Ligand code: SF4
């Protein structure tokens with residue numbers, strides 16, 4: 439099942455026109471080759487995430503049932519969370535390394551167009567799974583999904599935490615997530631009762647792929663962040679948010695006419711008319727941009 443699905447995914451990334459930049463930026467792909475990791479719905483980490491992320495964080499079975507999918511005996515152990523890593527193409531990274539303070543337009547367009555692509559991809563995945571006779575749902579598509587702003591930013595289904603459970607990498611100083619192909623990626627996931635094989639978790643240390651946490655070195659992301667949002671104590675989501683707002687105002691003036699609108703559910707209220715453009719200086723031209731900088735060093 440994992441191999442067949444990987445093939446389906448690669449075809450989708452290659453042929454889906456929504457995985458394309460605007461023609462002003464060459465019309466090439468936004469994301470290169472995806473890959474997956476799979477966790478079990480009864481992985482103990484999902485219960486732990488209620489403490490680590492927030493009490494509202496769903497276990498896979500809770501989100502499944504909230505989305506109206508059928509219950510069965512031993513449901514949690516029968517569910518799989520399939521996390522998908524979507525790496526940005528090199529073309530975006532090469533240009534992004536050359537700019538300061540305001541992100542490269544090619545990246546902002548890619549970051550903006552990524553949302554409609556990922557939503558379309560998830561709808562196609564659910565159809566693919568249903569055609570095989572199984573069910574599926576996805577946090578990104580769920581009306582039950584929400585971001586919370588209760589003193590801090592978090593959500594009730596974290597893609598990065600699902601990726602960690604699936605063994606795809608570890609957390610890091612800049613609060614991105616470092617996979618074997620680096621941190622300059624996006625994540626999405628779906629929950630299914632299809633018989634995917636669970637992939638092993640190779641990282642015992644949840645921060646093991648980050649050079650700062652594993653060796654006390656690097657901190658290049660801190661140097662690169664124009665918003666002062668990263669220090670040796672970690673990533674300040676509020677400072678990052680406010681710098682991101684500044685960036686968004688400037689980019690909307692420059693390229694607003696070609697941006698695509700998205701919507702977000704914040705504190706369970708749908709807010710349309712959002713035009714994400716990213717920032718991500720902390721992900722470009724850093725040792726963890728396109729690789730795991732501690733590969734081969736961890737026990
Ligand atoms: S740039 Fe260095 S310190 Fe920052 S997240 Fe990457 S590996 Fe860790």
Ligand code: SF4
Pocket residue numbers: 612662663664665666667668673677678679681682717718719720721
């Ligand atoms: S996204 Fe921008 S503001 Fe936020 S931590 Fe990264 S570089 Fe800093």
